[in-house]
Amino acid sequence: MNSAIRIHQYGGPEVLTLESVAVGEPAAGEVRVRHSAIGLNFIDVYQRTGLYPVAGFPQTLGMEAAGVIEAVGAGVDGFAAGDRVAYAMALGSYCNARLMGVDKLVRLPDTIDDQTAAAMMLQGMTARYLLKSSFPVQAGDAILVMAAAGGVGTLLCQWANHLGATVIGCVGSADKARLAQENGCHHTILYKEEDVAARVREITGNAGVAAAYDAVGQATLMASLDSLRPTGTFVSYGNASGPISDFNIGLLAQKGSLYLQRPTLATYIRNRELLNECAQDLFDVVQSGAVKVRIGQTYPLAEVAQAHHDLEARQTTGATLLLP
Structure with missing residues (x-):
């Protein structure tokens, strides 16, 4: 049996x-x-x-x-x-x-x-569509990766690094920061201790990132949006902290004419x-x-x-x- x-x-x-x-x-x-x-x-x-x-x-x-x-x-x-x-x-x-x-x-x-x-x-093909379809990353782009030490995160950071991006990884502990750095992150942010958006602005010379890849969900929504450059792309591909609900689409205009995608691997x-x-x-x-x-x-x-x-x-x- x-x-x-x-x-x-x-x-x-x-x-x-x-x-x-x-x-x-x-x-x-x-x-x-x-x-x-x-x-x-x-x-x-x-x-x-x-x-x-x-x-x-x-x-x-x-x-x-x-x-x-x-x-x-x-x-x-x-x-x-x-x-x-x-x-x-x-x-x-x-x-x-x-x-x-x-x-x-x-x-x-x-x-x-x-x-x-x-x-x-699943995680590798997810990283692939995120980097090549949800927002086609180019050499020189700065990106933010939430949960950078996780399964998708470690693959996403390595692949983005390989494509020539500046990779900023958001993690929950010093141990996970070291792991993220070993897997392609140029900069890491401890989201429990630091203001994520403020650190992103510091790292990028106040420019913000081209794309924020977020698998955490509700808990990191505003940090991701506030880290983006004008016309930047917020890709919400997971809900580890709970789903995003009652989202005010007007925030995308207020925060710089942002783009938002909620993709799934099945589509790609x-x-x-x-x-x-x-x-x-x-x-x-x-x-x-x-x-x-x-x-x-x-x-x-x-x-x-x-x-x-x-x-x-x-x-x-x-x-x-x-x-x-």
Whole structure:
């Protein structure tokens, strides 16, 4: 039997339960993937709590993993049994094995191991669309990255540095500041102790940043907006501190004719062409050594509740993996 982590209601980490679930053979257009490593992301928390509702219960959580194709259903092109694969944005990864369509699957290069792949697909492709689509970063741009020591943050800072940007990272502790600096930040700000916007103005000669990438949400909204240059871009791509609500769009005018985007990775990998382009960019930058994937911690799949607790308490750094 296959082990899976499922929820039967929304709630805290305690609603995550380990259960035995049959897998079976793939139907037409499906494959069966045996997981070797599973990524943990904040979107998993949002779905567990109901901030992002799931279709129904019981529900297996998890949005990314890496492993090997065990079996292939009729009509599948481009994939075969034995292929090493990875995916992101496909609900149901908290399990040993699963059936799934191939629309989110990509084959892995031989030079990228399974744990690295599971740690980087969702977060790395997120960093890619943030830097190349939400706001196309150019050499010489100054940017602000909230949660710079987190999973997306460490990849985003390295990649932005590689593109020639001046990277300002916002973090919660001195240890996280050191980690952010090791991962491409030229300047770090301790948001609990310093006035973020004032420090950004100091660092940029009062110019402000071209873009602020914010995965924290409500708690850092004003700091991000106040750090932007005129016509700067605020990209809100997460809600770690809670969702932004009752936003007054007039603030964008008052603070310098600002742009605001609330993107999601699903939009940027919505078809095979976009997925392949996004994944290939990620593979290329990792294989070049310009971006290194840091796995901060791993947990057995059965200990997923503790992993969720630690993620929500901001006790994790880099990427977090669940191991089946």
